[in-house]
Every structure is written in C-alpha cells, then in structure tokens.
Amino acid sequence: MELGTVYEELDGLFAEGRYGEAEAFLRFRIREALREEDLPSALSMWNELGGFFRVQTRYKEGIEAFKNALEITLRLGLRVSEQEATIRMNLATLYVASGQNEQADSEYEQAAWIYEKQHIRDYRLAALQNNRASLYLKEKRYDLAMENAKAALSSISGTINNEDELGVTNTLLAQICTAQRDFEKAGVHIAQAEAAFSKLDSPNPMHYAVLLSAKGQMLSMSGQWEEARLCYESSLPLIRRHFGKNLSYASCLRNLAVCCRELQETACGEQYQAEAEKIEKEQRYERA
Incomplete structure (x- = not known):
C-alpha cells in the first residue's frame, strides 16, 4: 500500500469535512492491508482511525482501534518500543475521556516504563507527564498533578523547538493553580502559555482552544x-x-451559558445550554 497516496486522499476528505467518507475510507484501507498481510500499513491506518474517533469523541470505538493497533505492534515484534508507548498513551487518553481512570493510569505507567527503558527524556516524556498530570487534576489529586506538570516543564527546559509543549505545560499548570484557587499563579502560567504559542506560525488549534x-x-x-x-x-x-460540534464544543457552550446567566443575560444562556444538550444527546453522552 502506498501510504503517501492514501494520506493525500484522506487529507482531502478531512479538508472538505467529509468525515463519514473518511471513516469508511480508513476501514476499507485497513481491510485491504490485512488481506494483503501488510501489517505496517494496517498499523498506520488503525492509529489514524483511533485518532479520528478521539477527535469525534467516539471514545469506545477509539479504544478498540488503538487496541487493534497495539496488537499489530506486538505482532511486528515492536514490544517495548516507542511505537508501543505512543499507542498506550493514546489508549490512556481515551480511557480518561471515557471515565476509566484506573485503566488509563495503568497504560501511562507502562508507557513511562518503556520510555525509561528507551532512555527517552525529551518532549515525548514531557507529553506523557502532562497527560498524567491531567488525569490527576481530573481526580483532584492536585499534588500529583503539580508534580507531573513540573516534571514535564523540567523535561523540556533548554530544548529547542519546545514552544508547543511549553504552551501545553503552562496551560496545565494554570488549570491546576485555578483548581487550587491560586489565581495569581494561574495568571502567570496563562501568560507564559500565550507567549509560547505566539512564537508558532500555526499553533495546534486544540491546544490553543484548551x-x-x-x-x-x-x-x-x-x-x-x-x-x-x-x-x-x-x-x-x-x-x-x-x-x-463535538463534546468539547458542548462543554464550551455550557461554560458560555454559565457566563451569560451570571451576566443576567438569561435568554442567551438558555440558547447556549439548549445547543449543548442537543450535541450531547446526539453524541449519546450522559452527564454524571
């Protein structure tokens, strides 16, 4: 399979917002690769499909896709490799998103063990530490969250082209400080994140949205x-x-609804709230 041609066609579908066709295209290519016993291509396509489901907030399907990718990785003899660690991190991210925190922590732990074995101590380790910090923040384990976020900052200090991870790390530190109601420190980290992203020609849209x-x-x-x-x-x-209009979009709408209510703009708040609920219903999402 010529992956360059495949990705070119896939990028075209994404650019035109033809997401249903993109999913069908990926599934077709996976079947084709497996039929031809082209495991490296199948691995690439499973990873791509898992990432697609993550963006679409279809977490259960994303978990299954990355599990399939992990199985192929092991069949290819890539145990204790960077590829395995990356897939385990992707799995952990989806476990967190679907509320399966214990499974997520286990995957992060295995990825960390692989990085230690491979002597990986750069932005890749920082990304792992940030992900773990985000999990602990969600669980309100603020000391562990702060410990991992600061470790991430240390991992990327002094490295070149670290603006994106620097922005992500400071964003996370700001979230932890906000949760602890230390708004002064949160503001400092927000400013540092803004400064880091401003140095990039095209900041990662999701990172900047966060x-x-x-x-x-x-x-x-x-x-x-x-x-x-x-x-x-x-x-x-x-x-x-x-x-x-995924669940992140719905969450943002809910936050806007709260702002409108506090500003005594009731009608505006109700409109945002209704749109958020509509999206969540379409995504079959049940709030805790």
Missing part, C-alpha cells in the same frame, strides 16, 4: 464573567472549525 478555555475558567472562578465569556467565545469557533 488555553482559551483554561483562561476562561480562571477568569470565571475569580468573578470576571465578561472577560471569561470572551475567552470561551474565541475558543468555540476554533473547536468547530477543526473538530466539529
């Missing part, structure tokens, strides 16, 4: 509702343009 949401969260928790609303309003089109 930064805007983190800033909105900090501002709303400190009672600055109008400024928070502006952040969420800036984040919303980024998510929609690059990922569609």
Whole structure:
C-alpha cells in the first residue's frame, strides 16, 4: 500500500469535512492491508482511525482501534518500543475521556516504563507527564498533578523547538493553580502559555482552544464573567472549525451559558445550554 497516496486522499476528505467518507475510507484501507498481510500499513491506518474517533469523541470505538493497533505492534515484534508507548498513551487518553481512570493510569505507567527503558527524556516524556498530570487534576489529586506538570516543564527546559509543549505545560499548570484557587499563579502560567504559542506560525488549534478555555475558567472562578465569556467565545469557533460540534464544543457552550446567566443575560444562556444538550444527546453522552 502506498501510504503517501492514501494520506493525500484522506487529507482531502478531512479538508472538505467529509468525515463519514473518511471513516469508511480508513476501514476499507485497513481491510485491504490485512488481506494483503501488510501489517505496517494496517498499523498506520488503525492509529489514524483511533485518532479520528478521539477527535469525534467516539471514545469506545477509539479504544478498540488503538487496541487493534497495539496488537499489530506486538505482532511486528515492536514490544517495548516507542511505537508501543505512543499507542498506550493514546489508549490512556481515551480511557480518561471515557471515565476509566484506573485503566488509563495503568497504560501511562507502562508507557513511562518503556520510555525509561528507551532512555527517552525529551518532549515525548514531557507529553506523557502532562497527560498524567491531567488525569490527576481530573481526580483532584492536585499534588500529583503539580508534580507531573513540573516534571514535564523540567523535561523540556533548554530544548529547542519546545514552544508547543511549553504552551501545553503552562496551560496545565494554570488549570491546576485555578483548581487550587491560586489565581495569581494561574495568571502567570496563562501568560507564559500565550507567549509560547505566539512564537508558532500555526499553533495546534486544540491546544490553543484548551488555553482559551483554561483562561476562561480562571477568569470565571475569580468573578470576571465578561472577560471569561470572551475567552470561551474565541475558543468555540476554533473547536468547530477543526473538530466539529463535538463534546468539547458542548462543554464550551455550557461554560458560555454559565457566563451569560451570571451576566443576567438569561435568554442567551438558555440558547447556549439548549445547543449543548442537543450535541450531547446526539453524541449519546450522559452527564454524571
């Protein structure tokens, strides 16, 4: 299978927003690769499909895709490889998103063990440490979250072309500080994240959307509702343009609804709330 041609066609489908066709195309290519016993191509396509499901917030299907990718990795003799670690990190991310935190922590632990064996101590380790910090933040284990985020900062200190991971790490540190109601430190990390992303010609849209949401969260928790609303309003089109109306989009709408209610703009808040609920229903998402 000529992967260059495959990716070119796939990119065209994504660029035109033809997501259903893109999924069907990936599944067809996987069947073709398996029929021809072209395991490297099948591995690439399973990883691509898993990433597609992650963006679409179809977490259960994404987990199955990455499990298939992991199986092929082991069949190819790539045990204890960077490829295995990357797939385990992707699996962990989806486990976190679907509320399976124990499974996520196990996958992160195995990925960390592989990185240690492979002596990987750069931005890749920082990404793993940030992911673990994000999990601990979700579980309100703030000390562990801070420990891992600071370790990530240490992993990328002094490296070149580290702006994206630097922005991600400072965004995460801001979220942890906000959760601990240390808004002064949160503001410092927000500013550092903004400075890092500003050095990139094209910042990762999801990373920048998360930064805007983190800033909105900090501002709303400190009672600055109008400024928070502006952040969420800036984040919303980024998510929609690059990922569609997924659960992240719905979460942003809910945050906007809260801002509107606090600003006594009831009708606007109800509109945002209704749209968020509609998306969640379409995604078959049940709030805890």
